[in-house]
Amino acid sequence: MTTGPQAACPNCGRAVGSGDNFCEGCRTELVPAVVSGDAPTAATECAFCHAAQLTADGYCESCGRKQPSARDHIEVDLGLLAGVTDKGLRHSRNEDAMALATAEQAGHPVAVAVVCDGVSSSRRPDEASLAAVQTAVRVLLAGVREDADLLETSRAAVAEAQRALAGLDEPGPGDAPSATFVSAVLTHEAATLCWLGDSRAYWLGSGPGAEAKRLTDDDSLAGEMVAAGLVSEDDAMTLPGAHVVTGWIGADASGTEPHVATFTPPGPGVLMLCSDGLWNYRPGAAELAELALPRALTDPLGAAAALVSFAIEAGGMDNITVVLAPYPPTAPAPEEKTADE
Amino acid sequence: MSSDFTVEISQNEYLAEGAEDVNAIVTVTAPDTGLAAPVDDQGSAEIIIIDCSGSMRSPRTKIEQARAATAAAVDVIKDGVAFAVIAGTNKAQPIFPLDYGLAIADDQTRFLAKQAVAGSLPRGGTAIGQWLRLAHSMFLSHPASLRHAILLTDGQNQHESPEQLGEAISLCEGVFSCDCRGVGTDWEVSELRRISSALLGTVDIVPDPSGLAADFAAMMQTAMGKQVADVSLRVWTPQHATFRFLKQVAPMVEDLTSRRVQSGPQAGDYPTGAWGAGESRDYHLCVRVTPAGVGQEMLAARVSLVAATPSGPDVLGQGLVRAIWTDDEALSTRINGSVAHYTGQAELAQVIQEGLEARKRGDEDTATAKLGRAVALAEQSGNEGTAKLLAKVVDVVDAASGTVALKKRVDDADEMALDTRSTKTVRTKK
Numbered sequence: 001m002t003t004g005p006q007a008a009c010p011n012c013g014r015a016v017g018s019g020d021n022f023c024e025g026c027r028t029e030l031v032p033a034v035v036s037g038d039a040p041t042a043a044t045e046c047a048f049c050h051a052a053q054l055t056a057d058g059y060c061e062s063c064g065r066k067q068p069s070a071r072d073h074i075e076v077d078l079g080l081l082a083g084v085t086d087k088g089l090r091h092s093r094n095e096d097a098m099a100l101a102t103a104e105q106a107g108h109p110v111a112v113a114v115v116c117d118g119v120s121s122s123r124r125p126d127e128a129s130l131a132a133v134q135t136a137v138r139v140l141l142a143g144v145r146e147d148a149d150l151l152e153t154s155r156a157a158v159a160e161a162q163r164a165l166a167g168l169d170e171p172g173p174g175d176a177p178s179a180t181f182v183s184a185v186l187t188h189e190a191a192t193l194c195w196l197g198d199s200r201a202y203w204l205g206s207g208p209g210a211e212a213k214r215l216t217d218d219d220s221l222a223g224e225m226v227a228a229g230l231v232s233e234d235d236a237m238t239l240p241g242a243h244v245v246t247g248w249i250g251a252d253a254s255g256t257e258p259h260v261a262t263f264t265p266p267g268p269g270v271l272m273l274c275s276d277g278l279w280n281y282r283p284g285a286a287e288l289a290e291l292a293l294p295r296a297l298t299d300p301l302g303a304a305a306a307l308v309s310f311a312i313e314a315g316g317m318d319n320i321t322v323v324l325a326p327y328p329p330t331a332p333a334p335e336e337k338t339a340d341e
Numbered sequence: 342m343s344s345d346f347t348v349e350i351s352q353n354e355y356l357a358e359g360a361e362d363v364n365a366i367v368t369v370t371a372p373d374t375g376l377a378a379p380v381d382d383q384g385s386a387e388i389i390i391i392d393c394s395g396s397m398r399s400p401r402t403k404i405e406q407a408r409a410a411t412a413a414a415v416d417v418i419k420d421g422v423a424f425a426v427i428a429g430t431n432k433a434q435p436i437f438p439l440d441y442g443l444a445i446a447d448d449q450t451r452f453l454a455k456q457a458v459a460g461s462l463p464r465g466g467t468a469i470g471q472w473l474r475l476a477h478s479m480f481l482s483h484p485a486s487l488r489h490a491i492l493l494t495d496g497q498n499q500h501e502s503p504e505q506l507g508e509a510i511s512l513c514e515g516v517f518s519c520d521c522r523g524v525g526t527d528w529e530v531s532e533l534r535r536i537s538s539a540l541l542g543t544v545d546i547v548p549d550p551s552g553l554a555a556d557f558a559a560m561m562q563t564a565m566g567k568q569v570a571d572v573s574l575r576v577w578t579p580q581h582a583t584f585r586f587l588k589q590v591a592p593m594v595e596d597l598t599s600r601r602v603q604s605g606p607q608a609g610d611y612p613t614g615a616w617g618a619g620e621s622r623d624y625h626l627c628v629r630v631t632p633a634g635v636g637q638e639m640l641a642a643r644v645s646l647v648a649a650t651p652s653g654p655d656v657l658g659q660g661l662v663r664a665i666w667t668d669d670e671a672l673s674t675r676i677n678g679s680v681a682h683y684t685g686q687a688e689l690a691q692v693i694q695e696g697l698e699a700r701k702r703g704d705e706d707t708a709t710a711k712l713g714r715a716v717a718l719a720e721q722s723g724n725e726g727t728a729k730l731l732a733k734v735v736d737v738v739d740a741a742s743g744t745v746a747l748k749k750r751v752d753d754a755d756e757m758a759l760d761t762r763s764t765k766t767v768r769t770k771k
Contacts, residue, residue, distance in 0.1 A: 059640040064579030066638035092638040
């Protein structure tokens with residue numbers, strides 16, 4: 001590993017070490033999480049009628065059309081992992097959100113990701129998912145940096161996200177703001193997973209014997225019926241109400257315990273988190289691996305974008321989010337070279 | 342200026358592909374307490390107009406009760422409020438004060454006003470337009486911004502044409518609000534409704550003169566509670582949208598669609614009159630828009646509550662009516678409870694009025710069908726007040742299906758009560 005100052009703090013300009021989380025001068029977070037939906041749009045004219053009368057709440061003052069949101073399509077590439085989220089074709093907004101982060105633990109790079117899918121029947125689901133990923137990634141990142149127990153940290157992240165959603169709530173029709181949740185912390189040893197609802201984690205293995213598999217069980221009517229042996233997985237998804245989630249984070253779900261699991265990859269491969277907008281069209285792990293590999297091993301952003309395009313071409317009925325993290329997590333090659341020189 | 346008014350929108354924003362009508366219920370509520378001072382500090386003015394035509398003498402109790410009711414209302418007028426009492430016949434004359442202006446309420450002026458009222462003598466005919474014109478000029482003699490009148494009559498507007506009355510109403514529109522009361526059963530419901538509706542007031546029957554005093558005092562009490570004058574609903578709609586209607590639907594049905602005053606290239610103002618603390622009203626808005634594609638969202642209307650102030654319009658609250666096109670039938674077929682409820686309440690008022698008209702024409706089949714439908718609607722929506730009034734005009738065989746028979750003999754007062762109160766609605770239970 002490199003020693004000595006390698007870069008300058010973007011805030012105060014003070015020299016900082018490559019493994020530092022915070023600037024010692026001004027406490028600026030040096031490797032912050034990247035959250036989908038942080039960026040505002042800068043459009044000045046209507047995307048539909050071209051009138052230059054956009055209101056603060058995002059409508060055209062002439063034709064009334066809702067202006068495209070920055071959240072409609074976002075790509076994030078952190079090298080160690082990458083993600084793409086998209087509104088899809090049939091929904092009016094993107095109620096999925098993702099947060100990606102990288103950290104260093106005992107000299108090894110760590111990838112952190114959270115994907116949430118706002119529950120459409122609840123109030124302000126788009127804000128719920130965004131608040132959840134924002135809050136959870138902060139807790140996860142802090143846990144990794146402090147070398148805390150990752151299963152406990154994951155549970156704590158869900159509990160914090162629950163509180164954030166409760167704080168969002170205001171009275172109105174529909175359910176309290178709620179969202180599905182899936183998080184992963186991928187170290188060089190294992191993946192720590194945590195979830196509620198029907199957003200999933202998959203292992204996409206690349207070598208012989210390293211088979212692809214689904215790592216999470218859905219909290220959904222379909223998932224519960226499959227688990228109870230009442231229907232086959234293929235049949236379950238065709239049932240009415242198959243997508244009704246039976247577990248979620250939200251003000252009305254405080255105290256709900258999330259599922260946690262640790263997965264030790266058998267060899268090289270890719271960890272994937274995704275919302276149902278993707279797996280609806282290709283639920284099987286082997287088929288997903290076929291779509292994603294081998295590109296995802298070396299170009300996670302390109303592979304995530306390709307998976308999103310696949311879901312859009314298949315119908316784009318729902319919002320789609322895909323996060324890919326190759327295993328073992330290896331710091332991007334070009335940066336290491338620069339550091340060694 | 343207080344900005345604590347709330348504007349709440351209840352709607353199903355999801356439309357099926359290609360659907361173009363967007364419906365919403367807009368609930369406007371004034372703050373409970375702490376309403377800031379009136380929009381300007383010129384205070385309020387009250388005029389009581391009592392029918393002093395010859396017919397008020399028969400029975401004699403009618404004029405006596407009208408005098409007592411006026412006295413009761415005068416007692417409720419707060420210190421400092423500008424007020425007057427007008428005697429209406431085939432012309433109009435001030436009873437108090439006599440100088441064609443307004444007096445400022447205090448113990449002495451209230452006493453003098455009651456004395457003058459006690460000495461008023463019924464003689465002559467009925468020309469309500471003249472009464473309104475006099476009230477209009479007396480109101481304008483004073484700078485008060487909250488102007489309200491109570492008008493009492495016992496007979497029809499015989500001594501002027503409907504056109505003359507119409508002109509007088511137009512003159513007064515936007516200048517003052519007017520609650521109308523008919524005593525006995527010789528007056529015309531549609532005539533008083535025409536006035537109260539245009540002048541943003543209420544209309545009701547007081548069949549027995551002995552009920553007048555309590556009613557007048559209550560009306561004046563409500564008027565004294567008004568704190569914000571000249572509030573309008575401003576509705577912005579997208580280009581190429583068609584404004585279908587805006588109706589007040591609670592506490593009573595009042596179609597405001599034709600009251601639009603253009604306030605911008607894509608916006609119109611609809612007057613709502615004055616508001617008291619904690620007062621809440623519901624409006625049903627319907628806008629026809631050009632459908633966008635599935636997955637697209639459009640702002641179908643922006644509803645703002647706007648108060649006129651000397652320094653220009655002040656926005657007191659705002660709500661958004663949205664349209665989102667979806668191919669998810671579970672979303673687009675969801676019926677909004679408030680919209681459905683008030684659609685029923687508006688229909689209830691309409692079928693009662695149509696049914697009573699048909700009954701007057703002697704068209705019993707239509708009357709039975711319309712009033713039967715009314716019974717069913719009142720039953721479904723839990724509008725017990727209207728259901729009771731209906732039961733005095735028809736024999737209800739089965740309320741749920743609206744099976745009724747017209748009563749052979751109906752008391753005039755019962756029929757008029759049903760007519761005047763047909764627009765009263767009940768709110769949805771939340």
